[in-house]
Every structure is written in C-alpha cells, then in structure tokens.
Amino acid sequence: MRIKFVFNGREIEVETHPGRRLIDLLRADLGLTGTKEGCGEGECGACTVLVDGKPRLSCLTAAIQAEGREVLTIEGLRENGGLHPIQRAFVETAGVQCGFCTPGFIMATYALLKENPDPTPEEVRAWLSGNLCRCTGYQQIVEAVLLAAKYLRGDALRVTRNEKTP
C-alpha cells in the first residue's frame, strides 16, 4: 500500500507493507538511520520521533499511522548543513557519549522546548523520564537541555543569525 506524509518538511509518498513499523520505514526503506531502535518495546525512548510535533516511539508506531501527518526525525533538524542549537548544546556539555540514545533525547528535547522554552531542571528530568542513557548519568543531558533552551531563547552568545527556533 502507498502512504503519504510530510517527512522532515517534504511531502513524500512511499510503498510499504500494511503492518510495517514506522522505525523500519525510516531506517530500512528511507535509509535514514539516525533514529535508533533500542528495546523495541517502549521502555528506552531511543526511537523517539515527532509526529505532528508530539513525541512518539517509532518502534511502537505503524507506518500507516504516519499517513497524512508530519514526521520529524533527527535528520530533519540540520540547518544549513550545520548542527541544530539543541545538537550543539548536547556536544558542548558532553551530553553525548556513545551516542545511541542521543537522537531520541534530542527529539524529545525539541518537543519540550517548543512547548516550554524555559523549563526548570525538574521539568527537564520529568519530560525526559522515558529516555534512557547508560553512559552520561543524565546530569550532562539536563545541562544540555538547559543550554539549548538558552540558545533558542536567544539569550546566549553562541546563537548565530541562521538559527531558528523550533
């Protein structure tokens, strides 16, 4: 069957099996492997993508559930060939170690900062409670989100004029 949706800002139509998971459509069919599969059962958050701006686990989403919607993955954050401010903040605070959980954290962060541009550390922790990281111990990730929030609000020096808010 064919499904149509807006993928990282571009309308696309793909042929898929009715029963295919969104994560397989993204990684295998579209060849974009930034979205990771960790547990495959909704415990780890590594496969988090945004559907109509809300976080969803792509391992527990059928491809057909994307029909007519807007899907945003980590690949869609790139701006002018460079990193998105959220990505840069994760690099700068060492919120990335092995990197496997990072796309999920960054997509969840993107959704959070759109809803709440100035979260408290507690709000950050609560929001990211469904994302597991086995390297960083989370402290650096929370710092990354708070720094990203500053970048996006425009009250940090590192913001350049090319960057837009989510």
Place this chain on the structure above:
Amino acid sequence: MRKSGPVEIVRPKDLREASSLVREGGMPLAGGTDVFVRVRKGLWDPPFLVYIGELPQLRGIEPREGGVEVGAAVTHAELLRSPLAAQLPVLRLALSTIGAPAIREMGTIGGNVANASPAGDSLIPLYLLEARVNLVGPEGERSLPMEDFILGPGKTALRPGEIIRSLWIPFPEGKPLPYFRKVGRRRALVIAVASLGALFWLRDGVVEKARLALGSVAPTVLRPREVEKALLGKPLDPGLLRPIADELSRLVNPISDIRATAAYRRRVAGNLLLDAAARLPRA
C-alpha cells in the same frame, strides 16, 4: 520470540466496519503501546489488527449529562490537555503518571480499559469517579459500570464484535479532595507495585464520604467499600487511621511476582492510606 513477518493492519472506514472486522477475529489497535509489544513478543497472535485509533466516532471529548464523555481512542495526553479534565483532578493526577510523555501521546483511555490490567493507571480514577463504559457492537449499544466491565486480569465483558466506544465520567458532587499515588521501582515507565486513588469529602474536619480504589493488589482494581465506610466520621489523621490502614492491608488480595511480594504489597496498600491522610489538608 520476535515474529518473522509483521501482522497485517486493516483500516476500517467507520465503526460498523470496525465492528465486523473485530467479529471476524481482528484485534482492535489504537495507540499500539501494548498491542505491538505483545504481538511482537508472540504473546498475542491475532490474525490481523483493526486500526481504530483515528475513527472520528472514537475521538471526541464532550460534556454530557453532568460529566464528560471521552472517546475510546482519545490519548492520555489529549485528555490531560482538555479543559474538561481540569474538573476531574484525580483523573489528571493518575494520567500524568502513565509511562512517559511519548507513551502518553500514544496510549488511549479505551486501550487502557480494554487491557483490563489490575495495574492500569487510568482505571483507578475511572473506578473512583464511577465511570461507565459505552460499548458498540453487532447487537447495538450498551453501557456498563467499570466494575461490571472488567472481570479479571485481561478479562472484560466485551462480546464478539464489540468495541469500546467511549467512557462516560460523571463529575463528582461537591469538591472532594483528590489523592493518587503509584508505588513502583522508578517513577517513569513503571508498572505499579501498588497504587491508591482516593476521593475524600470532608465536613467539619471529618470524612463525610470516601471512595478508595487500589491497583495491583487484586485481580482487578479494588474498591474496598468496608474501608470506605470505616472512614466515615474520622479526621484525616494518620495516627488515628492506623487500625483502618491495617484493615485495608488485610483486605487486599495481592500476588507475588517479579515486581514485589504479596506481603510487601499488603503493607504498601495500608501505608498508602496513611500517606493520603498525611498529605491532604485535614479540613
């Protein structure tokens, strides 16, 4: 254990077609947070899935007859964002503990009810608020109280071809004090070891009416009506409620499993009542 091929998903055009597909053996699929996990692990093996998550007849949140009618395919997050849910604080407390943000965006209230888990977080406020389950099937519509709909772990009164259409949740009279607490190994993505939801109506510093509902301490969510009665006329004072908490611990009927022992669950059930008394205002 993973299945080699994906299970087919059929997309009905309306409720009638959905019902006949379910009658043919298809399993309803809404948010997918449980169905996909169990199908992939091979625990469930339906011939095909029937995707009802976007049927408009299952998607509304409407005021109705002194309460709110919530379509079965409304997600936990949508319900939390609804101004109508703001009038049901105990529902908000429970829903906000479900899973984590992404799971709340996916999982549906109807799915939680159909699952009939003794640990279902949204079931506790539905029992407390004395919600009704509205069903639609080949023989028409019917409506059951939660306690008649859920028969045991994973067991419901659904007949072949029947689908949960909506939940009707009445607004309680007055302004009862709401309480909800889930005890588990961690805060997010956790299946409760034990949970308690409660509504207390106080007058002159003592309980005039109380409703309690406990999760994960019996085959279904439990309304301990003897304990609700025993609370009448008592102040919300943990010191004075100790004998009633002990009675609650005796009354529950938990099992031991990988999450906790039955003895621990008993103790937590009673302690949760004391915790409610300690946290809520006394007048």
